[in-house]
Amino acid sequence: MEDKLLTKYEVMDYLNISRRHFEKLVTEEKLPIIKITQNKRYMRLSDLHRYLNTKMINKPQESIQESQPENDFQWKSIWS
Numbered sequence: 196m197e198d199k200l201l202t203k204y205e206v207m208d209y210l211n212i213s214r215r216h217f218e219k220l221v222t223e224e225k226l227p228i229i230k231i232t233q234n235k236r237y238m239r240l241s242d243l244h245r246y247l248n249t250k251m252i253n254k255p256q257e258s259i260q261e262s263q264p265e266n267d268f269q270w271k272s273i274w275s
Contacts, residue, residue: 199240200229206238 201209207217220226227242 200237201240201243203228203236203238206243209243 203217207214210217212220217226221228221236226246227238229237229239231237
């Protein structure tokens with residue numbers, strides 16, 4: 196499957212940020228862009244997701260739930 200290219204404005208809309216903030220992310224935070232000309236810039240969707248994953252503070256963790264029959268029984272008795 197081909198990776199989608201987003202325009203600068205699509206990235207700004209996706210992140211809900213202003214043009215000034217976008218420029219700051221590119222210059223200071225090293226947001227990975229593809230620069231065609233001064234005003235024509237694109238970004239791969241996969242690069243955007245990878246970038247966002249590095250900035251995520253509370254990453255979701257997989258949880259393993261053990262079945263507890265006694266708790267199931269209590270809930271069944273309450274809601275029956």
